[in-house]
Amino acid sequence: MRAEIVSVGDELLKGARVNTNAAFISNALAGIGVPVGRVVACSDRVDEMVSVFAESLQRADLVLVTGGLGPTRDDRTKKAAQQLLGRGTELNQEAYQNLAARIQKYGLEMSPSLRDQAMVIEGSRVIPNTRGSAAGMIISCGEQFHNHSLVLMPGVPSEMKAMMELTVIPCFAALSDTVIRHTPVKTLGIGESRLAEMIVDVEDCLPEGTTLAYLPHAAGVNLMISTIGHDRAAVDRDNRNVIEAIVLKADKYIYATSEVTLEETIGAMLFSRGLTVAVAESCTGGLVASRLTDVPGSSSYFLQGFVVYSNQAKHNTLGVPEETIAMFGAVSEEVARAMAVGCLEKSGADFAVATTGIAGPSGGSPEKPVGTLCLAIAKKNSAEVLSRRLVLQGDRQQNKLRFSEAALRELWQCLQLFYRKAGIS
Amino acid sequence: MRAEIVSVGDELLKGARVNTNAAFISNALAGIGVPVGRVVACSDRVDEMVSVFAESLQRADLVLVTGGLGPTRDDRTKKAAQQLLGRGTELNQEAYQNLAARIQKYGLEMSPSLRDQAMVIEGSRVIPNTRGSAAGMIISCGEQFHNHSLVLMPGVPSEMKAMMELTVIPCFAALSDTVIRHTPVKTLGIGESRLAEMIVDVEDCLPEGTTLAYLPHAAGVNLMISTIGHDRAAVDRDNRNVIEAIVLKADKYIYATSEVTLEETIGAMLFSRGLTVAVAESCTGGLVASRLTDVPGSSSYFLQGFVVYSNQAKHNTLGVPEETIAMFGAVSEEVARAMAVGCLEKSGADFAVATTGIAGPSGGSPEKPVGTLCLAIAKKNSAEVLSRRLVLQGDRQQNKLRFSEAALRELWQCLQLFYRKAGIS
Numbered sequence: 003m004r005a006e007i008v009s010v011g012d013e014l015l016k017g018a019r020v021n022t023n024a025a026f027i028s029n030a031l032a033g034i035g036v037p038v039g040r041v042v043a044c045s046d047r048v049d050e051m052v053s054v055f056a057e058s059l060q061r062a063d064l065v066l067v068t069g070g071l072g073p074t075r076d077d078r079t080k081k082a083a084q085q086l087l088g089r090g091t092e093l094n095q096e097a098y099q100n101l102a103a104r105i106q107k108y109g110l111e112m113s114p115s116l117r118d119q120a121m122v123i124e125g126s127r128v129i130p131n132t133r134g135s136a137a138g139m140i141i142s143c144g145e146q147f148h149n150h151s152l153v154l155m156p157g158v159p160s161e162m163k164a165m166m167e168l169t170v171i172p173c174f175a176a177l178s179d180t181v182i183r184h185t186p187v188k189t190l191g192i193g194e195s196r197l198a199e200m201i202v203d204v205e206d207c208l209p210e211g212t213t214l215a216y217l218p219h220a221a222g223v224n225l226m227i228s229t230i231g232h233d234r235a236a237v238d239r240d241n242r243n244v245i246e247a248i249v250l251k252a253d254k255y256i257y258a259t260s261e262v263t264l265e266e267t268i269g270a271m272l273f274s275r276g277l278t279v280a281v282a283e284s285c286t287g288g289l290v291a292s293r294l295t296d297v298p299g300s301s302s303y304f305l306q307g308f309v310v311y312s313n314q315a316k317h318n319t320l321g322v323p324e325e326t327i328a329m330f331g332a333v334s335e336e337v338a339r340a341m342a343v344g345c346l347e348k349s350g351a352d353f354a355v356a357t358t359g360i361a362g363p364s365g366g367s368p369e370k371p372v373g374t375l376c377l378a379i380a381k382k383n384s385a386e387v388l389s390r391r392l393v394l395q396g397d398r399q400q401n402k403l404r405f406s407e408a409a410l411r412e413l414w415q416c417l418q419l420f421y422r423k424a425g426i427s
Numbered sequence: 428m429r430a431e432i433v434s435v436g437d438e439l440l441k442g443a444r445v446n447t448n449a450a451f452i453s454n455a456l457a458g459i460g461v462p463v464g465r466v467v468a469c470s471d472r473v474d475e476m477v478s479v480f481a482e483s484l485q486r487a488d489l490v491l492v493t494g495g496l497g498p499t500r501d502d503r504t505k506k507a508a509q510q511l512l513g514r515g516t517e518l519n520q521e522a523y524q525n526l527a528a529r530i531q532k533y534g535l536e537m538s539p540s541l542r543d544q545a546m547v548i549e550g551s552r553v554i555p556n557t558r559g560s561a562a563g564m565i566i567s568c569g570e571q572f573h574n575h576s577l578v579l580m581p582g583v584p585s586e587m588k589a590m591m592e593l594t595v596i597p598c599f600a601a602l603s604d605t606v607i608r609h610t611p612v613k614t615l616g617i618g619e620s621r622l623a624e625m626i627v628d629v630e631d632c633l634p635e636g637t638t639l640a641y642l643p644h645a646a647g648v649n650l651m652i653s654t655i656g657h658d659r660a661a662v663d664r665d666n667r668n669v670i671e672a673i674v675l676k677a678d679k680y681i682y683a684t685s686e687v688t689l690e691e692t693i694g695a696m697l698f699s700r701g702l703t704v705a706v707a708e709s710c711t712g713g714l715v716a717s718r719l720t721d722v723p724g725s726s727s728y729f730l731q732g733f734v735v736y737s738n739q740a741k742h743n744t745l746g747v748p749e750e751t752i753a754m755f756g757a758v759s760e761e762v763a764r765a766m767a768v769g770c771l772e773k774s775g776a777d778f779a780v781a782t783t784g785i786a787g788p789s790g791g792s793p794e795k796p797v798g799t800l801c802l803a804i805a806k807k808n809s810a811e812v813l814s815r816r817l818v819l820q821g822d823r824q825q826n827k828l829r830f831s832e833a834a835l836r837e838l839w840q841c842l843q844l845f846y847r848k849a850g851i852s
Contacts, residue, residue, distance in 0.1 A: 013640050015463040016609055017454030018651045020447050024468070029442030038440040040479070041468035043449070054465070074623075076640065110620075158643075184441055193533070195541060198499050205500065215437050216499050217444060218583060226443050281734075287720025288713030291734040295712025298788050298823055300736075306744065307734030309706075309716040315731035315774065349740065363723050395558070396585065398723055 003178050005031050006062040007041045008054055010069035010079055011157055014043040023068045023162055030166050035180040036064065037230065046070050051082035059147040064174060069157030071136040073115045079154055083123055087143060087152075091121040094128050097137035104135050129153075129169045134161040140173065181234045183241040187225040187248055188258040190411045194223050197252060204247045209240040222255075222407075257414060264410050265293045271417045272303040272353075275424075279413070280349035281307045282320055282341040284332065285359035285375065289406040305351045310341065320344030333358050333370050335389040338378035342387055346380045353416070354380045357409050361401040375405045379416050388416065428603050430456050431487040432466045433479055435494035435504055436582055439468040448493045448587055455591050457607045459600040461489065462655070471495050476507035484572040489599060494582030496561040498540045504579055508548055512568060512577075516546040519553050522562035529560050554578075554594045559586040565598065606659045608666040612650040612673055613683040615836050619648050622677060629672045634665040647680075647832075682839060689835050690718045696842045697728040697778075700849075704838070705774035706732045707745055707766040709757065710784035710800065714831040730776045735766065745769030758783050758795050760814040763803035767812055771805045778841070779805045782834050786826040800830045804841050813841060 007027050013019040024041045031038055039062055044054045046069070058065040070079030084091065098120035105112055119136040122128055129138030138155045153170055155162045189197060194216050198205070205214055211231045217224040225248065229241040245259050257267050272279060281290045291307030294300055308319055313332055316322040322340040330336040341356035355377070362372035371393060378389040390412065394404045432452050438444040449466045456463055464487055469479045471494070483490040495504030505516065523545035530537055544561040547553055554563030563580040578595055580587045614622060619641050623630070630639055637654040650673065654666040670684050682692050697704060706715045716732030719725055733744055738757055741747040747765040755761040766781035780802070787797035796818060803814040815837065819829045 012638070012653075013642060013651065014450075014466065015453055016457055016651065016653060017450040017452070017463075018609065018611075018640070018642060020445060020450045021466075022445050025439075025442040025445045027442070028440055032441055038442075039470065039475075041439065041446075041466075043466035045464065050464075074641070076638075184443065186443070195498050195535070195538075198540075213437065213501070215443075215501050216497070217438050218497075226438060226441065228437070228441065283713075286717070287725075287729075288708075288716030288732050288734065291713030292711070292717050292827070295734070295736065295786075296824055296827065300712075301790075304712075305737050306740035307713050307732070307736075309713065309720070309732030309734070311720065311726055311732075312730050319731065319773065348744065361720075365726075399721055400585065402717070402721065 003036050003063045003174070003180070004061075005036050005038050005064040005066060006058040007038060008051075008058055008065060008067045009041065009043040009157075010046050010051060010067060011043070012045055012076070015045060023157065023159055026159070026163060027066055027068070027166060030171055031174075032182045032184055034171055034175040035178045035182045035230075036174060037180070037182060046076050046078055048078050048082045048085060051079060052086045055082060055086050055152065056147075059143055059150045059152060062150065064151050064153065066153045066155065066170070068155050068162050071119065071138070071154060071156045072158075073119055073136075080121070080123065083141065083152060083154060087123070087141070087146075089124045092124050093117075094120055094122045094137060096130065097122065097128055100131060100137075101135045123154075127173075129155065129165045131156065131161055132164045132168065134158055136161070138165045138169070140170070179232060181231055181237045183229045183237050185227045185241055185245055185259060186261060187227065187245060187256055188222075188262075188264075189224065189252065189255040190222040190257055190264070190407075190414070192222065192252070192255040194218050197223050197225075197255070201248050201251045204244060204251060208244060211237070212240050212244055214244070263296075264407070264414060266297050268410060268414055268417065269294070269297040269300055269303060271414075271421070273299070275421075277353065278303050278305050278351040279353045279355065280305045280345050280351035281409075282345035282354060282356040283307065283309050284311060284316070284341070284357060285361045286357045286402055286406045286409065287311065287361075289402050290355065290357060290409050293406055293410065305349045308345055308348070316341060320348065331370070333360055333374055333376055335376045335378065335391055338376040339380070339387045339389050342378040342380035342389075346382060352382045353413065355409050355413050356380075357405055359401075359405055361398045361405065363398055373401055375408060377405075377409050377412055379412055381416075381420075388412070428461050428488045428599070428605070429486075430461050430463050430489040430491060431483040432463060433476075433483055433490060433492045434466065434468040434582075435471050435476060435492060436468070437470055437501070440470060448582065448584055451584070451588060452491055452493070452591060455596055456599075457609055459596055460603040460605040460607045460655075461599060462605070462607065471501050471503055473503050473507045473510060476504060477511045480507060480511050480577065481572075484568055484575045484577060487575065489576050489578065491578045491580065491595070493580050493587050496544065496563070496579060496581045498544055498561075505546070505548065508566065508577060508579060512548070512566070514549045517549050518542075519545055519547045519562055521555065522547065522553055525556060525562075526560045548579075552598075554580065554590045556581065556586055556590065557593065558589045559583055561586070563590045563594070565595070604657060606656055606662045608654045608662050610652045610666055610670055610684060611686060612652065612670060612681055613647075613687075613689075614649065614677065614680040615647045615682055615689070615839070617647065617677070617680040619643050622648055622650075622680070626673050626676050629669060629676065633669060636662070637665050637669055639669070688721075689832070689839060691722050693835060693839055693842065694719070694722040694725055694728060696839075696846065698724070700846075702777040703728050703730050703775075704778045704780065705730045705770050705776035706834075707770035707779060707781040708732065708734050709736060709741070709766070709782060710786045711782045711827055711831045711834065712736065712786075714827050715780065715782060715834050718831055718835065730774045733770060733773070741766060745773065756795070758785055758799055758801055760801045760803065760816055763801040764805070764812045764814050767803040767805035767814075771807060777807045778838065780834050780838050781805075782830055784826075784830055786823045786830065788823055798826055800833060802830075802834050802837055804837055806841075806845075813837070
């Protein structure tokens with residue numbers, strides 16, 4: 003079985019909205035072994051939708067459409083499906099009752115445009131909407147389209163997601179005879195071409211049905227290893243063998259071979275040893291703290307953060323000596339080290355990470371250009387304070403993100419070293 | 428002129444990456460009056476790309492492709508273009524020099540796969556890559572494709588964006604004969620259906636060529652007013668008239684009628700009066716500080732932030748009385764108020780914003796469910812401390828985002844009031 007996704011809505015073509023629905027649907031379909039061939043975003047004009055639906059139904063067994071089922075004037079997806087298939091609509095009782103209950107709950111009155119949301123294409127299977135009022139539907143499109151299936155869902159992400167999970171995925175899981183396994187390999191501190199050289203032998207002999215993709219991002223490169231086949235055990239084995247071969251070649255750059263983030267990896271390392279962390283941030287403005295606290299349960303190892311933007315705050319809150327700032331400048335390894343030490347003392351944490359730099363767009367100089375980051379890590383009961391200076395490239399928000407990534411990477415490497423030493427002693 | 432966008436890469440079909448490039452390109456094209464007809468994401472298989480490029484080139488004057496120009500094996504976009512057009516490649520000297528300079532900078536050696544990034548399709552115009560090594564190109568596709576243009580760019584967002592801004596947009600701006608104006612109207616604190624009721628008269632008499640779209644998001648609803656035509660003055664006038672009519676109806680919920688963020692709006696209000704702000708965060712974990720410092724120049728009004736995750740940090744760092752925490756709990760308006768007052772004192776800022784709440788997924792109770800937020804704002808030289816308790820709904824990261832949005836909204840409203848009073852006195 004092969005699927006295509008059609009995302010309806012002018013806002014997608016105007017760049018007013020990013021198409022996150024398609025990514026969610028692709029992911030969900032991969033879980034039941036249904037590969038997605040194409041994703042098409044198109045206008046909500048009826049003639050355009052009729053063409054796009056027809057083309058996709060010729061190519062794919064399953065075409066999933068989101069958007070254009072709501073009560074406002076720009077909702078015309080059902081009209082397009084009617085025209086394409088030459089069918090009428092009928093009132094669905096289950097959908098009508100759901101709609102009536104929602105209308106009552108919000109103190110509204112039934113109107114023709116609201117009632118229309120319970121009308122479905124003749125002969126379709128209804129997808130109940132547990133999060134909203136517009137009914138979804140699964141339509142078998144007849145011989146004209148090789149009995150391929152058309153699935154219509156609302157564009158509101160929460161409504162679409164609930165429909166996918168409760169109805170669409172269970173319905174098509176039973177029909178799929180392929181198995182897909184996607185496994186990420188997440189790396190840090192190495193570029194795309196160097197990584198490619200390092201794993202060239204693995205890439206040269208990938209098993210049949212397995213592909214390897216490079217996904218460069220702000221702070222490194224992730225790999226995606228995908229295996230497709232009919233036998234679950236063989237697919238799992240082939241996929242795992244490739245992952246293991248890559249880990250053998252590039253271990254020191256890999257922080258995860260599953261869908262976990264760097265902050266989750268760090269969190270698990272801290273949590274498993276009962277260690278705590280605190281952060282002192284200037285240029286990252288709270289982003290390092292925010293990323294660490296994105297992880298559920300982070301309150302058990304994240305003690306506190308200091309966002310010390312002004313020199314006065316660096317001095318008053320963390321005790322950074324005014325002479326150090328005057329002598330080396332606020333953006334210097336010396337100030338980063340003093341911030342880390344002050345943060346360690348004030349918080350009582352086991353590790354303290356400090357950042358100071360120039361995110362831009364202004365504030366740079368020939369010696370310290372925009373993109374300069376000084377970071378430091380201090381450890382409890384240790385006189386040694388690590389520090390580093392980097393120059394990265396980007397706009398203000400990219401720099402903040404890359405700075406925060408560099409700080410987390412340094413913390414991760416520091417924890418790795420710490421664990422290795424602990425293992426030896 | 429009409430455009431289509433083709434986003435190449437298996438990662439888009441596997442849901443491993445959200446297609447943000449297409450949104451950026453659509454937006455940039457709208458600025459020069461070029462509407463986008465379709466966005467297609469497809470596999471990086473050569474045969475598939477050849478079909479997709481051919482179909483798009485039949486429909487659209489301008490087809491912009493991103494992805495598949497890098498040095499690794501899954502980079503096959505040039506091969507597909509060669510096959511489609513029956514042309515070879517040639518080394519471009521300018522691109523080669525850029526590449527050689529980058530390779531030297533990073534201490535690498537030239538290799539055939541790296542050199543390939545300076546090879547362009549015969550007869551194409553090179554798009555210099557100021558952020559990376561792969562050259563882009565603009566290809567006039569000959570009579571077979573009605574002399575339509577094919578633009579190839581890398582998939583790395585920063586490289587693609589620089590190419591769009593420096594070369595592609597200037598090149599096609601001169602050729603476009605339509606004018607498009609998209610203006611956002613950004614609101615806070617009002618739902619979609621109430622807003623629709625409020626502006627029903629405006630929606631009923633939109634001028635010809637103007638459309639109005641609702642874009643609900645985590646914390647409110649934005650509107651997008653789009654006007655298309657051939658006469659710039661008429662397009663601008665029609666668009667502006669609609670905006671003014673909406674502002675008349677819903678002024679108090681609107682914080683911007685341009686592409687500015689809430690944090691930029693707040694920043695401008697603080698900056699214009701020489702006021703300063705500091706934040707004390709528990710549940711938002713640094714996100715409020717990070718958003719405020721996303722704004723260039725924020726160092727002139729953002730003094731510092733305290734991320735006080737543990738009760739001890741709330742007490743030690745901000746002087747929140749231990750009895751207050753014991754009596755009301757860490758998530759309470761009382762603690763939020765004490766945090767705001769402590770933050771004001773420690774930082775010396777004019778305004779202090781404090782958040783404490785339960786982002787989840789654990790930590791909730793019947794009285795204080797996951798999603799509970801208590802926030803407070805203290806003002807310098809004022810005994811009055813504002814505080815509020817809200818219950819929002821979402822997963823941990825959504826809650827953090829909505830909490831931060833609520834805190835910024837409260838600050839915005841507080842600044843509005845402050846300005847109004849200042850205007851009177």
